[in-house]
Amino acid sequence: MPDSPEKIGHNIGFVGTRFAGTDGVSLEASKWAAVLWRYQHVSYWFAGKLDTDPGVSMLVPHAYFGHPDIQWINDRVYGRTTRDPEVTRRIYAIADHLKRSLYEFVRKYNIEILCVQNASCIPMNVPLGVAIATFCAETGFPTIAHHHDFYWERDRFTVNAIGDILRMAFPCTVPCIQHVTINSEAQRALSHRRGTSSVLVPNVLDFESPPHAIDDYNADFRQSVGLEPDDVIFLQPTRVVPRKGIEHAIALIRALDNPKCKLVVSHESGDEGNDYLNMLQDLAQSQGVDMRYIPARIGEERGYNEHGQKLYLLSDAYAHADFITYPSLYEGFGNALIEAFYYRKPVLVNRYSIFVSDIEPKGFKVITMNGYMTRDVVQKVRAVIDDPEYREQMVEHNYELGKRFFSYAVLRRKLRALVTNVTGMEDL
Structure with a gap:
């Protein structure tokens, strides 16, 4: 006392x-x-x-x-x-x-x-x-x-x-x-x-403080990871473990059938081995999907890695992302989903149980799937990518709800x- x-x-x-x-x-x-x-x-x-x-x-x-x-x-x-x-x-x-x-x-x-x-x-x-x-x-x-x-x-x-x-x-x-x-x-x-x-x-998340935007340091993020200025970045901001369902993100990019759509995976495979990562890389290659696995370029601080390459924060990747994929099979909560709301990015969510019980009822505007990719889901994603006004309305709505419930x-x-x-x- x-x-x-x-x-x-x-x-x-x-x-x-x-x-x-x-x-x-x-x-x-x-x-x-x-x-x-x-x-x-x-x-x-x-x-x-x-x-x-x-x-x-x-x-x-x-x-x-x-x-x-x-x-x-x-x-x-x-x-x-x-x-x-x-x-x-x-x-x-x-x-x-x-x-x-x-x-x-x-x-x-x-x-x-x-x-x-x-x-x-x-x-x-x-x-x-x-x-x-x-x-x-x-x-x-x-x-x-x-x-x-x-x-x-x-x-x-x-x-x-x-x-x-x-x-x-x-x-x-x-x-x-x-x-x-x-x-x-x-x-x-x-x-x-x-x-x-x-x-x-x-x-x-600290919704009362605005997220980092594109600045002098991260302005070259796309170029640094081998992407073009007009590429559409689908960011998978999670570890590479089976419960993240990343094969669904690959299926989405394949179904969109747009060579400008690129999948960027930010985190490493963690402590569960590399079998799942190897499977994803083989799947992406066989499906003709450009998947960039960049954990060596994402750090806890800005700077340079052991190979002299520039390190970016996860927030830098979010700043450049056009769309977030979150097709998890199971989550204890869903931090990356709340991050998508915070960084004002549209997001695809697989309706895992905690999302259904604790997040979905709040009224967030997201594109949802129920365990598998459908033509309807792909069309909704394409509509978000092609309609900036609709996308802006969606992400602003989610930011305000995030401030109310998860700030x-x-x-x-x-x-x-x-x-x-x-x-x-x-x-x-």
């Missing part, structure tokens, strides 16, 4: 496996911290991989899901139904080390509220989840648990040897923890499976309630 009358805000301790790079959890955590900072709440960071200010951070290597000891555990608890006693011993030994580190983190920075980011719902680091659960059980520490993905949403965790631990810690439901979910489906599942309520806080103002209201529940004071 406040140290002195002059101290208005609180010390918030963000806890996770990683706060680095452009993954969804890191990005959303940084948005929460930005909103909290505006109201004098100071954020501190605890994780196994960090690119935050070292002066407000505690790096604990075993908190990272990529640590060899954590990978050793994961290799022995998934895809099987029993575990060796040595696996159990190591889980709890590492969890004890991480729990002691949490105690140290709280003492060192005088943390008043913990904000756990995805570490208590998806078991990529089992010992960290156990450490958080036991720390909260021992202390009753005011904790906000922000759940992006639950283990029951991922096939890779279906067969496991840690059912006892999952029920105890993923998530832990001791009374001091306030749960936050990012979509209504997850909210219902948490209530059904764990008998606990949660606050729904959607992922947001920082929404996040401020939600965080106000969460912090007030802990402090009894309206801090935001």
Whole structure:
């Protein structure tokens, strides 16, 4: 609680496996911290991989899901139904080390509220989840648990040897923890499976601040990636993993039958191997679709890559894009869709379940498909590309709705309630 009358805000301790790079959890955590900072709440960071200010951070290597000891555990608890006693011993030994580190983190920075980011719902680091659960059980520490993905949403965790631990810690439901979910489906599942309520806080963007436009730095983006000034850029702003359904974007370009339409894929294939990427490249080639795979040209900062090539931000790619493809089969929320609204770009959406339940009812004007490409979908895309006035009307409508439902103002209201529940004071 406040140290002195002059101290208005609180010390918030963000806890996770990683706060680095452009993954969804890191990005959303940084948005929460930005909103909290505006109201004098100071954020501190605890994780196994960090690119935050070292002066407000505690790096604990075993908190990272990529640590060899954590990978050793994961290799022995998934895809099987029993575990060796040595696996159990190591889980709890590492969890004890991480729990002691949490105690140290709280003492060192005088943390008043913990904000756990995805570490208590998806078991990529089992010992960290156990450490958080036991720390909260021992202390009753005011904790906000922000759940992006639950283990029951991922096939890779279906067969496991840690059912006892999952029920105890993923998530832990001791009374001091306030749960936050990012979509209504997850909210219902948490209530059904764990008998606990949660606050729904959607992922947001800063709609109050206009996006970056074409400027002196990014003006040569098209030329730099081998495109002509009059090419029609269809941007696929996602990682290359099977659930993104990128083959539908290729089918769309093929059906448009316009040599000026080019598909640009911005992100790498991630940690699921390159088989899907290789399939897409073969498919694009066989269909006569010009697909540009450019993750080596997209960075977290502007500058140059190891080959001396100019690096652009994802926002630079959005600035030049004419159309966004988002044919995902499944999404926990849909950050790239909200980005399309923010950057005022028309978008094709495959009607994944969270879109149907949480986004579509808001009234956004998008072109939708239902699992497969039809002639009607292709005609609607062609109409948007060919009619600038209709396109402008569509994207402005979506921007205004995005400001209403998925802006920082929404996040401020939600965080106000969460912090007030802990402090009894309206801090935001």
